Amino acid sequence: MNVLEFLLSALAIGVTFLYGSTGEIITEKAGHLNLGIPGIMGIGAACGCAVLNAMMPLNADAAPFLPPWLIVVLALLATLAGGAIMGLLYSFLAVTLRSNQNVTGLAMTIFGTGLTKFIFASLEKDGVTYVRAKYYFRFPFNNTTSALQYCGVMVFLGIAIAIISSVILTRTKVGLHLRAVGESPATADAAGINVTRYKYIATIIGSAIAGLGGLFYIMDYAGSNEAYLTIEALGWLSVALVIFSLWRPYLSIIGSFIFGTLFIVGAYLPTLFGLKIDVATSNLVKTLPYVVTIIVLVITSIRNRRENQPPASLGVSYFREDR
């Protein structure tokens, strides 16, 4: 039973990374390294939770005015909108104004995590009610106390989004155009593809998906009112997962599970593997996902296979007159 709990819990925390990395892959396929993902995930979660807070009554015994499914859907929409607005802001700066992508992304993270904490702190002032909605998110396993409770509806949504993204990227004309934009925007432009539009749409959709990761982490996985403080690290791990999964969303599903396993393995070492570790050492175990990412990064760059490389124009702003 413990093993099942461990695996399901790893799967669930992994889905947080999956949302973030799927969003980031879509953005990077358009040639944009968006380092604002941690901030975007936070803002997405903050928008979703703000809506939830407004809809859940202060009195714990009172039933909310709306049916649970509608509450979840509205929260998802708010999260998507929050992420999309952040994506729009990034695109405006990095695509239209051609600013440096690294700097823009970092500024998004500083601004986004700051605003996230600000929003959650003001929610706390009004009384936290959003946490009670966590049972709605754990549908269809909301009535169990077993490990299955970690696998709410958003786990399936996350995996579905990753698969759909993979199909769109590799099997459709839109995906082909998007990859062309990321590989060589000048060529894509010459072929009549609207580079700016693709970059905008990819970044906005990617950011919206990443935002869902933040909401999932707070409402489903953690289900606590303090989870927002730890979201930044998860965002950075999502960015790392992009490399780990070699810019392929379907590999990201497996990668996110591995990351999830590494992320929580410290807590399960004593019960699962009979390894007694002290508090100090558990901190060293927590470095595992990061160390493994570094190793994968090094291995892929040593092997230097063409199909495992980032999009060729990643991080370079496109300016038509530069040709």
Added chain:
Amino acid sequence: MASEHHNAVKEPLIHITKNAAMPFWKGLLIRAAAVLIAFLLCSILAFFLIGANPLEFFGAFIKGNFGSNAMMAKLRIWKLLKDTAILLLIALAVTPAFRMRFWNIGAEGQVLMSALAAAAVVYYGKGITQEWLLLVIMFVAAVAAGIIWSVLPAIFKALWNANETLFTLMMNYVASFFVAYALVKWTPDGSSVLGELKRGHLPSPGNEYLIFTLTVLLITGIMFVYLYYSKQGYEISVVGESQRTARYIGINVKKVIVRTMTLSGVLCGLAGFMIVAALDHTVTTTSVGGRGFTAIIVSWLAKFNPLIMIGTALLVVFLNQGAGQLATTFRVSFAFPDVVVGIVIFFVIGCEFFIRYKVHFRHKNRHAAEVPAPGGEGSGGSGENPEKEGGGGGERPAEVIPDKGGKLK
């Protein structure tokens, strides 16, 4: 952008070209205008978000940075100076790498490891009785840790072209867990709070931050000379512009990458040493507190010029301090300063466009004020971002049009 028009030759509505040379003062003016507009926007936001009227808003920036009476003034101004100095030092540390387009975003971890190493020397060095010797060993240990943390990604970059951005980013987290590990080890009560280290303090003649601030100022000058007037600084610039050119003229690119990141490591080491020996006298997982990331922006805003960096670092700390005061007065989240700093940075980043590029409209005389950016699409939601972008777009007519009419090549 492709709009319907019955011209014989369809010209795009907006035509953008590179702006080859803009006089220095004009660029400065545009940036100052961007900061001002962002600042005004923040004051409007503060009014709606936390209920601070503009007078209270600007008052907080004066009070937060310069104090409200003579005694507070001294404390606040020294805090402003030392916070600027540490941010500037870390910005200086990342600058040489950025000048060769090596995107090291791991200053956070590099400084943190250095601080940890310095603290470790104090913790384990009880046998070292001479204070000066302890300080020297602390310094050496900090620099060594900084070098290890920054050279590792550089070696992999030089040998196999491993992505340095993500490598250094991951190293940040490894560093922070190392600190967490050490703190648990060092505090038998399990609190993980080290408390103030009693030894290993830099001497403090005059003010406790005086030596530190002067050191940073000296290093700023040295770095300026190094980057602009030395052979190595020149090599860094060439590698940044074009690695092929660098190879062609006989520069060993790999050597330059590793050497430059070593220099970065030394400066990060110094910053970590200073945090333990001169500023905090302790180490926590948040000793660097995001300065490693902010420093990157400070460096970039200054166009990687150490002298201008004094100004950009001062600006960021000034905003932080003022917004922090605002957050204290109005009892809102301690994260509020990040929001203010973020908004100002967005504007400064955005305004670079109007310095680097020139916008031409199809019809010279009319519709100049039309804003083409799709910023207006962001309807709904928090209502904050559209406003910001509206502000960014609104800047355009004010700044660019006179520029177009005034100075054509």
